[in-house]
Amino acid sequence: MIDYLDNFWSVYSNLVLTLGTNALLALSIYLTLSCGMLAMANAAFMGIGAYTSAILTMNCGWPFPAAIAAGMAMPALVAFIIGKPTLRLSGVYLAMATLAFGEVVRLLIIRAESLTGGALGLNGIPQLTQWWHVLLAVVLVLFVLARLRRSKIGRAFEAIKEDETAAGLMGIDVNGHKMLAFALGAAIAGLAGTLDAHLTFFIGPQEFGFDRGVEILTMTILGGINSLFGPVLGSLIVTLLPELLSSLKDYRAVANGLILVLIVLFLPKGLWNPDWMRRLPGLRKKGVAP
C-alpha cells in the first residue's frame, strides 16, 4: 500500500500540486466575480507574483517566506494602482480594460529582458515549494474567504453584485469594496504564481497570457460562484480534464472552449449550485416554494 502511494505520488505529484495552484487561481477570480466584476487580469497578476518572487529568490537570495510575501504584495500593489482608474468602468469596459492590462504586462515582461529573461523566460528557479505549502495555502485562502463571505464585507460584495446603485444608496462604499476584492484577488493570484514558479522551476511570459486568463475564468464559471466549493470543483475538473482527454491531443482545447459554452448555455449557475441540488428528489423539503 505504501509502495503504491509512493508510486502514485512520484507520477502524479506535479498534477496534484497544479491542482492546488489552479484552485487558488479559481478562488482569486471568484473574489472579483462575487463582487459583480468581470476582471480578466488574474493571469497577469499571477505572472507579476511569479516573476517578483522568482527574481527575489534567484538574484537577491531572499528566503522563501519573504519571497512569498513579496509575490503577494506586488500584484496587490499593482492592482491598487491600476484599480483606481479601471474600477470606475462598468461591465464590458472593465473586462476589456483588464484584458488590455494583461497584454501590457505580458509585453513588458518580454521587453524587460535583463530582468525577466524576455521571451525565453526564467530558467532554474529553486524548487522550494513543498506539497504542504500548497495545501496550507489552499486551506488558508479557503478559510479567509469563508470568513469574509459571512462578514459585513462579504454581504456588501453581494449587495454590489446584485445592484451597484442600490448598494451605494444603502451607504455601502462601492468603490472601496470593489478595490478590496480586486487587490485581494490579485494577492491570491500572486500567491498561486509564486508557488507555481518555485514548483516548475521555469516561467515564461506565454504562461500568463490570454489563454491562461480564459482557463482561470473557465474553472470558476464551470464550478459556479454560489459557494466556495464551486471554484475548487471547477479547478479540479479543468486540471484533470486534459489528462483524461489526452487521446484527443491537438483538440484538447476544443473541449475546454466547448465546456465554457455548454455551461453558460445549460448550467448558468455552474456545477455546484445549491438551488439545483435542493431540487433533486429526496432532498426536497416539503412546503418550500422553489
Next chain:
Amino acid sequence: MLEQQLFNALSLGCVYALFALGFTLVFGVLGVVNLSQGAIFMLGAYAALTAIVRLHMPLWAAIAFAFAFSGLVGMLIDRIVLKPLRRRDAPHLIPMIATIGLGLAINSLVQGAFGAENQRFPSEVLPQDSLVIAGISVTVLELGIILVSFVLMTVLLITMKKTQLGRALRAIAESPKAARLLGINVDGLFMLTSFVAAGLGGVSGVLIGLYSNALFPLMGQPMLHKGIAVIILGGMGDIRGAMLAGLFLGFAEVLSVAYIGSDMRDAVAFGLLFLVLLVRPKGLFGSVQERKV
C-alpha cells in the same frame, strides 16, 4: 520617407477599421461583445487560403468566399449560442464568456486541422506589381486592400444612414422590444447583422493574411485585442467612431515603429486605450450614460 510611412499606415489602418466595424456592429445592434470575432477573422483567412489552394479560385472569388463562409459561421454562432442567451435575458457578461469559449474552440480546431505552423498564400496569386505615385512606391496589393476596405465601409455607412434597412437596424439598437412592436423583423435582422459582421471580420482576416503573408491559428488573438482597443476608443457600437479609431491606430502604430522602435508596436494600442479610459471612461467618441434609479 514620411509619405511612405503614412501610406503604409493607411493600408494597415483600413484593415483595423474594417475589423472593428464588424465588432462594433454586433455590439451596437445585438448588444453583445463577441469575443469570437478574432477566431472568425482567422477563419476567414484560412477559408480564402483553402479556396485558392484546393478549389483554385481567383483571389477576388476567394475573398467573396471568405466573406460568405465566415458570415455563415457568425450566423450559426448567433443562432446556436447567442439566441438562447438573448431569450433568457442573460446579463451581458454571459454571452461574452460564451464567445470566449467559442473562440478558443475554433482556434484549436483550426490548429488541429491545419497545424500550428505558418501557412502562406501561393505567390502566383499575390499581385506583385508596384507603382510609383508622387515619389511613394505603392504596391498593387496595398492599393487593393485600401480599395476593398473603403468600398465595404462606404456600403455599410450608406446602408446604415440612408436606407430603410439601416433605419430598422438603428431602431433595434435603441430598443429591440420597441422595434418589434413597430413591426420590424428583429430576428431576421439579428441574423443579417451577425452574418455581415462576421463576414467583415473574415475579409479583414484575408486582407491581413495577404498583407503579412503569414497565416497561423492564433493570428486572430492580437487582432482581437486591437479590435477591442479600437471599438472602445471609438465608443462602443459607434460605426463612424470605430472607423476613425481604426485608422488612427494604424497611423499610431506605424509612426511609433518608425520613431520609437518596433518592439513596442503591439503595446501602442493598449497604451492608447489605457490613457483614453483614464480620461473618458466611455471612449473617445462615446457618450456617458448614467443609469437612473
